[in-house]
Amino acid sequence: MNDVEFAAIDERDAPAEASTTFQRRRKWPWIVGFALLVISALVAWNVVLYRPVANALAGEQDVSMVAYRRWLVSPGTLVIDVRDVKGTASMADMDRNLFKAAEALKDRRFDTVVLAYHGTPKWVMDADAFQTIGRERAFQNPVYVMRTMQQDVKNLDGTSAFPALYGGWLGVLGEELDQHKHFHEGWWLTPALGDAGAGL
DSSP: OOHHHHHHHHHHHHHHHHHHHHHHHHHHHHHHHHHHHHHHHHHHHHHHHHHHHHHHTTTOSSEEEEEEEGGGTOSSEEEEEEEEEOTTOOHHHHHHHHHHHHHHTTTOOOSEEEEEETTEEEEEEEHHHHHHHHHHTTTSOHHHHHHHGGGGEEOTTSSBSSOOOOSOHHHHHHHHHHHHHHHHIIIIIHHHHHHHHHTO
């Protein structure tokens, strides 16, 4: 085969290669556009939870807490995620933030509420109990809620995290306070202390 024949073959192949390249280039805008559409939908899907909670907690200084759907797509699972804790934060501060978040989302229904720290699930709270906390925050005694809400908290495997309490009121009160402390230790207090120690 001489040079002229090779040139003829190259000329025949060139249009096909150019057409394939052109088709590939035409697909890219569609792929990018679809990806942007999916991202925009996920953002909008979560902003309706994130924004009310962010507005409710705007005045809080010691705790950073955000709300979003689990894996960003789960319609029935709300995640309340502690993102940052300052050294001056207390359990009472975290209770207040949690109660405010519940109030901000009191008109939304969920199947499950996950309490997380830095994106890692720690506890599961009964969704109806979470909604009740939000709806009653305006008039309910926060100390009462703080003492009793642990009865609606479960381990990640669905088992009860805290046993039901019986007995005289003084003994029950002491057990409630112990449960409350353990609840916070398991949610954010122990991990936060670990983070602080790692930063030294």
